Amino acid sequence: MAPSAPPGIGLLKGLGVTVKHLFKRPTTLMYPHERDVLAPRTRGVIALMDENCTVCMLCSREGPDWGIYIESHKETVPPAKEGGRARTRNVLDRFEIDFSLCMYCGICVEVCPFDALWWSPEFEYSEYEMGSLLHEMEKLREWADTVPPPPPLEEGAVLPAEVSDALAKAEKERELVAAKELEAKQAAEAPTETAGDAPKKGKAAEPEIHVKAGEIDQETFDRLIAEGKSERMARAKAKAAYVKKEKARLLAEAEAAGGAAEPEAPAPKAAEVKVEAGEIDQETFDRLIAEGKPERMARAKAKAAYVKKEKLRLRAEAESDTGEGTGADEPAEVPSELGASPEAAKQALDAGDAGTAPAEDAPDVAAEAATTEAPAAKKLGDVHIEGAGEIDQEVFDQLIAEGKSERIARAKAKAAWVKKRKQAKLDEEGGA
Amino acid sequence: MMLLVTSGVAPYLAQAESILDVGDTFIVPLLLKLAFVLGIFFVVPLVAGYLEHKAMARMQHRRGPVEAGPFGTLQLVADGIKFIQKEDLIPSAADKWVFAIAPGVALVPAMLALLVIPFGPGVFALDLELGLFYVLAASSVSVLGVLMGGWSSANKFSLFGGLRAGGQLIAYELPLILAAIAVAVQAGTLSLVGIVEAQAEFMLFGTGINLWFVIPQLLGFGIFFVAALAELSRPPFDMPIGDSELVFGYMTEYSGIKYAMYMLTEYAGMVTMSALMVVLYLGGWQLLPGVPLPGCEGAGGLFDCDVTGTLLGVVVTFGKIMLLVFVMVWLRVAYPRLREDQLQRIAWQVMVPLALLNLALVTIAKVVY
Numbered sequence: 001m002a003p004s005a006p007p008g009i010g011l012l013k014g015l016g017v018t019v020k021h022l023f024k025r026p027t028t029l030m031y032p033h034e035r036d037v038l039a040p041r042t043r044g045v046i047a048l049m050d051e052n053c054t055v056c057m058l059c060s061r062e063g064p065d066w067g068i069y070i071e072s073h074k075e076t077v078p079p080a081k082e083g084g085r086a087r088t089r090n091v092l093d094r095f096e097i098d099f100s101l102c103m104y105c106g107i108c109v110e111v112c113p114f115d116a117l118w119w120s121p122e123f124e125y126s127e128y129e130m131g132s133l134l135h136e137m138e139k140l141r142e143w144a145d146t147v148p149p150p151p152p153l154e155e156g157a158v159l160p161a162e163v164s165d166a167l168a169k170a171e172k173e174r175e176l177v178a179a180k181e182l183e184a185k186q187a188a189e190a191p192t193e194t195a196g197d198a199p200k201k202g203k204a205a206e207p208e209i210h211v212k213a214g215e216i217d218q219e220t221f222d223r224l225i226a227e228g229k230s231e232r233m234a235r236a237k238a239k240a241a242y243v244k245k246e247k248a249r250l251l252a253e254a255e256a257a258g259g260a261a262e263p264e265a266p267a268p269k270a271a272e273v274k275v276e277a278g279e280i281d282q283e284t285f286d287r288l289i290a291e292g293k294p295e296r297m298a299r300a301k302a303k304a305a306y307v308k309k310e311k312l313r314l315r316a317e318a319e320s321d322t323g324e325g326t327g328a329d330e331p332a333e334v335p336s337e338l339g340a341s342p343e344a345a346k347q348a349l350d351a352g353d354a355g356t357a358p359a360e361d362a363p364d365v366a367a368e369a370a371t372t373e374a375p376a377a378k379k380l381g382d383v384h385i386e387g388a389g390e391i392d393q394e395v396f397d398q399l400i401a402e403g404k405s406e407r408i409a410r411a412k413a414k415a416a417w418v419k420k421r422k423q424a425k426l427d428e429e430g431g432a
Numbered sequence: 433m434m435l436l437v438t439s440g441v442a443p444y445l446a447q448a449e450s451i452l453d454v455g456d457t458f459i460v461p462l463l464l465k466l467a468f469v470l471g472i473f474f475v476v477p478l479v480a481g482y483l484e485h486k487a488m489a490r491m492q493h494r495r496g497p498v499e500a501g502p503f504g505t506l507q508l509v510a511d512g513i514k515f516i517q518k519e520d521l522i523p524s525a526a527d528k529w530v531f532a533i534a535p536g537v538a539l540v541p542a543m544l545a546l547l548v549i550p551f552g553p554g555v556f557a558l559d560l561e562l563g564l565f566y567v568l569a570a571s572s573v574s575v576l577g578v579l580m581g582g583w584s585s586a587n588k589f590s591l592f593g594g595l596r597a598g599g600q601l602i603a604y605e606l607p608l609i610l611a612a613i614a615v616a617v618q619a620g621t622l623s624l625v626g627i628v629e630a631q632a633e634f635m636l637f638g639t640g641i642n643l644w645f646v647i648p649q650l651l652g653f654g655i656f657f658v659a660a661l662a663e664l665s666r667p668p669f670d671m672p673i674g675d676s677e678l679v680f681g682y683m684t685e686y687s688g689i690k691y692a693m694y695m696l697t698e699y700a701g702m703v704t705m706s707a708l709m710v711v712l713y714l715g716g717w718q719l720l721p722g723v724p725l726p727g728c729e730g731a732g733g734l735f736d737c738d739v740t741g742t743l744l745g746v747v748v749t750f751g752k753i754m755l756l757v758f759v760m761v762w763l764r765v766a767y768p769r770l771r772e773d774q775l776q777r778i779a780w781q782v783m784v785p786l787a788l789l790n791l792a793l794v795t796i797a798k799v800v801y
């Protein structure tokens with residue numbers, strides 16, 4: 001109010017303001033009838049992705065209201081490699097959040113180092129009784145389906161280290177595949193190389209064995225339920241069994257159609273013949289360098305060749321023990337996929353590869369996979385693997401490279417890990 | 433006072449005929465009048481409350497009640513049912529009898545005031561010749577209920593609230609009555625029906641222009657309006673309730689139906705005071721100054737009406753009442769609460785002298801013309 005204004009003009013101005021607002025539209029949102037679009041980070045309810053949980057108890061301890069209850073037990077996991085050390089693993093038995101205590105501070109979500117807890121914008125879970133606000137693990141798992149994808153990064157933001165690593169790896173793989181193609185062409189030109197067309201075939205067949213997950217294998221599901229397993233576990237396993245079966249079927253079909261099936265078996269398999277990558281096959285390296293390839297490529301290929309060789313060797317050993325190579329499938333390690341070099345094929349022949357081995361290495365393995373996979377898949381459900389926490393780095397990298405979100409990639413990689421372990425156990429039992 | 437003396441032997445008797453005076457019996461008009469007053473008392477304050485809910489909400493960008501009844505019109509009915517169902521708490525240290533009857537002591541005068549207020553041509557229960565005196569006297573009793581409630585609650589906040597209410601009502605009673613006296617002086621009667629008639633016949637000095645009393649007594653109308661707000665403890669004069677400092681003033685310990693009675697007193701008071709202002713200053717049921725109601729033949733075209741004229745008169749009166757209620761709500765939304773010392777200073781240093789000045793001017797003008 002200006003000093004010269006007559007007294008009381010401010011009072012009239014006040015009335016003017018209120019009467020002006022009388023004719024404005026109310027901002028009310030008629031909630032049950034209309035719904036607002038909530039912000040992506042709305043703190044509605046806390047969701048649990050229990051496969052990520054390592055029972056580190058950080059959330060339970062950090063939460064100021066002490067409303068998270070966790071129970072677990074330890075299990076011993078057999079060594080991943082022959083002669084390795086057995087490890088103990090925490091297995092989550094019970095995870096509850098008491099939302100009648102929760103103050104929605106989000107500290108548990110912040111503090112979780114393994115992305116097991118997430119905020120979901122769902123908020124309509126009021127109850128008539130206080131006790132009903134205690135959400136069990138199953139309920140918290142259901143909330144996880146409502147977690148929105150994380151908001152996109154800002155323009156020019158630095159990607160998370162693991163994502164950028166995976167992208168770099170994918171790029172490298174593409175380079176290697178291109179180089180391998182080139183090499184395969186060269187090999188086909190040379191009349192002495194018998195396995196010339198194997199890599200190409202393998203690559204062509206690779207996308208065929210992509211099975212859409214989602215359906216469940218009813219048989220496995222029923223059996224697991226009958227065994228007294230929880231519905232969630234049964235469902236997950238039945239799903240895995242379905243995928244496994246489908247893949248086996250597709251593989252068999254492909255084999256029947258094309259005569260020579262693809263050499264690459266589906267990814268999560270044959271952990272038994274897992275080979276530590278890192279060393280290089282000096283022979284291959286030298287040859288490639290001599291051929292004038294850049295050092296980096298030569299090293300990568302040599303590495304792959306080494307892995308391939310080692311695997312073949314290990315498998316041969318295993319077969320000589322059991323007489324028959326039922327469990328020894330083609331390993332799915334990404335480096336090994338590009339390892340169908342002539343040297344590796346030769347090495348395989350030298351090592352006296354599995355029973356029916358003709359001159360060609362890759363189709364043989366594929367055939368073997370096709371024949372052994374169906375029974376193996378059926379049995380996969382029987383195997384019980386405790387502890388789901390580690391992820392299959394390759395699958396993770398691959399999915400990231402495919403443009404999947406980190407969360408999905410992680411979840412799938414985890415599933416792949418579990419499957420691999422199961423397969424390994426199965427093979428072990430078969431071997432023993 | 434002079435009017436009172438000269439008006440005759442039975443100043444408390446009815447002057448004009450009410451439309452409710454049907455038949456020759458005593459009991460039928462009595463029951464009709466009771467029903468009339470009670471109906472007005474329990475319905476119109478709810479309408480005023482609904483208006484307050486809605487107007488206040490819209491000024492604050494809200495929708496107000498929407499769910500109870502069409503457009504939320506039954507919200508206050510639902511509230512009333514809720515209050516009836518609630519537990520009737522009495523503090524253990526309270527003076528139980530006083531505590532229990534205090535809301536009634538506040539409520540009944542608000543109801544009694546409606547007895548003499550005319551809502552249309554012949555639409556009133558009673559036309560006392562002492563009508564204005566009666567209304568002001570009856571509404572003054574309400575403060576007793578407030579004081580009783582504040583004292584008997586055995587709660588310091590209630591006591592503060594009650595005493596503030598007492599101080600406030602005494603302070604503003606004076607300008608209110610002085611302003612009303614000026615109207616009575618100008619009209620030459622204390623009968624409310626007579627005041628409406630006087631307004632219809634009042635001409636601007638020496639001309640044929642009909643004017644309501646609000647024009648010559650604009651100052652008096654302002655004083656009366658502000659004093660009425662203060663009498664009703666309506667914002668910005670709601671220090672007796674003062675939620676930010678006194679919890680809820682004299683109503684702190686009340687719950688359930690007793691609390692509802694206090695609230696009803698407030699809204700009924702708003703209606704009564706608005707009706708009184710309509711009768712004293714805004715020409716009663718006259719549509720516009722100098723415009724007679726259709727179908728009416730009596731003085732100023734406002735009396736001896738047929739059905740249409742009566743209904744129109746009632747509609748006009750209630751329209752004016754709701755307009756004033758809206759202004760009260762408007763002020764509530766616009767202005768913050770005054771301080772207790774500001775309230776008292778305004779009453780004694782501004783309102784009372786101005787009211788006396790107004791009375792003096794009106795009296796002089798009345799004598800001169």
